[in-house]
Amino acid sequence: MAKIGILGGTFDPVHNGHIACAEQIRDEFGLDRVLFVLSANPPHKFASDVTPARLRARMIELALEGHEGLCLCDLELRRPGYSYSADTIAELLETYPDDEFYYIIGTDAAVRLPDWKNVEALTAGCSFILVKRPGDSPEIAEKAVAALEKAGAKFFISRSENLADVSSTSIREAVREAGNVCEELPEKGLVPEAVCRFIGKNNLYKGLPWTEEIIVADLRSVLKPGRFVHSLGVAEEAERLAEKYGADRKKARLAGLLHDCGKNVSEGQLVWIGMTKNDFAAVPGGNVNVRVIHGPVGAIVAERRYGVTDPEVLSAIAKHTTGAAEMTLLDKIIFLADYTEKNRKGELFDNVRRVLDRRGPDAAIRYSCDETIKLILKRGEQIDIRTVEARNSALELENKPDTPQV
Numbered sequence: 001m002a003k004i005g006i007l008g009g010t011f012d013p014v015h016n017g018h019i020a021c022a023e024q025i026r027d028e029f030g031l032d033r034v035l036f037v038l039s040a041n042p043p044h045k046f047a048s049d050v051t052p053a054r055l056r057a058r059m060i061e062l063a064l065e066g067h068e069g070l071c072l073c074d075l076e077l078r079r080p081g082y083s084y085s086a087d088t089i090a091e092l093l094e095t096y097p098d099d100e101f102y103y104i105i106g107t108d109a110a111v112r113l114p115d116w117k118n119v120e121a122l123t124a125g126c127s128f129i130l131v132k133r134p135g136d137s138p139e140i141a142e143k144a145v146a147a148l149e150k151a152g153a154k155f156f157i158s159r160s161e162n163l164a165d166v167s168s169t170s171i172r173e174a175v176r177e178a179g180n181v182c183e184e185l186p187e188k189g190l191v192p193e194a195v196c197r198f199i200g201k202n203n204l205y206k207g208l209p210w211t212e213e214i215i216v217a218d219l220r221s222v223l224k225p226g227r228f229v230h231s232l233g234v235a236e237e238a239e240r241l242a243e244k245y246g247a248d249r250k251k252a253r254l255a256g257l258l259h260d261c262g263k264n265v266s267e268g269q270l271v272w273i274g275m276t277k278n279d280f281a282a283v284p285g286g287n288v289n290v291r292v293i294h295g296p297v298g299a300i301v302a303e304r305r306y307g308v309t310d311p312e313v314l315s316a317i318a319k320h321t322t323g324a325a326e327m328t329l330l331d332k333i334i335f336l337a338d339y340t341e342k343n344r345k346g347e348l349f350d351n352v353r354r355v356l357d358r359r360g361p362d363a364a365i366r367y368s369c370d371e372t373i374k375l376i377l378k379r380g381e382q383i384d385i386r387t388v389e390a391r392n393s394a395l396e397l398e399n400k401p402d403t404p405q406v
């Protein structure tokens with residue numbers, strides 16, 4: 001039976017304070033290992049300043065090289081959806097039924113413990129080690145103890161006192177201000193040198209727009225695997241259609257990549273981006289069919305998380321689920337690429353491809369709207385008015401002999 005410590009966090013970035021804490025707790029409690037459990041998609045964070053999970057994981061690997069008994073645990077990274085500690089403990093217990101788990105928790109997190117998801121399952125599955133931070137007042141420590149008791153947790157209080165006073169926030173600020181990250185940060189004792197080099201090489205925390213590589217890494221961790229592959233397919237297809245019909249290829253690629261980024265947004269994140277379930281009604285037609293909501297929500301996510309400011313790209317993402325009366329060429333391309341990308345298999349998709357090939361985008365949009373409307377009628381659901389409008393205006397353009405097909 002091994003004694004395993006769990007140090008959970010966003011680790012954005014991992015720093016020397018985390019490592020010092022893990023080593024001191026390991027020695028104080030005789031732990032065999034301390035797992036750095038990376039919170040891949042923390043439910044409470046969705047801002048653009050949360051670095052993609054894979055990059056944070058890589059920084060942990062680099063930081064822990066040569067530190068005995070400390071290792072990265074990427075369970076949450078491999079699990080689709082959002083990360084909750086109770087699920088992680090359940091999975092660890094299943095994989096290592098003979099081991100004992102100790103959840104290392106800071107005072108500020110401990111105070112909120114009673115509100116965590118499935119807290120009973122969590123406290124039943126592991127013990128807690130409460131770590132006081134330098135500068136913690138006696139009141140906050142008392143509150144933390146009271147919260148642990150209220151949550152029914154079995155816990156120990158660490159006697160370690162000299163835990164390094166470093167925070168990820170202060171590192172991000174230091175990086176933003178640093179002229180040369182690689183030279184300045186290790187000198188200040190904030191982060192291991194290898195992490196520093198990684199931050200410098202990838203331009204992290206500099207407030208620069210994300211590169212496509214980073215967006216892709218992020219989508220991979222946020223979307224379900226099938227949805228992720230589909231998004232790559234739509235990006236590729238949108239670029240091809242843009243080339244063929246004379247739209248901006250870069251914009252088409254970006255809109256295609258992000259078109260479904262609003263798909264797996266949790267209720268907590270909707271609140272973060274300023275929406276609640278009731279606000280669905282405020283999105284035109286949003287109260288009609290929940291399936292269409294990820295279009296307008298995706299446009300908001302694209303702007304807030306991925307820093308997209310181009311109104312054409314945002315419009316194409318917003319309109320891809322329903323279509324609209326007046327669609328730009330880019331809107332049409334994303335709407336169609338969603339059907340014609342190579343991973344879509346089936347008669348409907350083949351038919352859209354055929355109509356697009358033979359009769360152009362407007363005919364293909366009209367055809368796919370017709371099929372959607374038929375399906376909704378069959379299901380007895382309400383038809384989104386925007387789909388009817390998209391269908392009618394596509395029909396008009398399709399039948400106007402003088403209108404060049406876009």
Ligand SMILES: [Fe+2]
Nearest residue numbers: 259260320321
């Ligand atoms: Fe979609």
Ligand SMILES: [Fe+2]
Nearest residue numbers: 230259260338
């Ligand atoms: Fe899609």
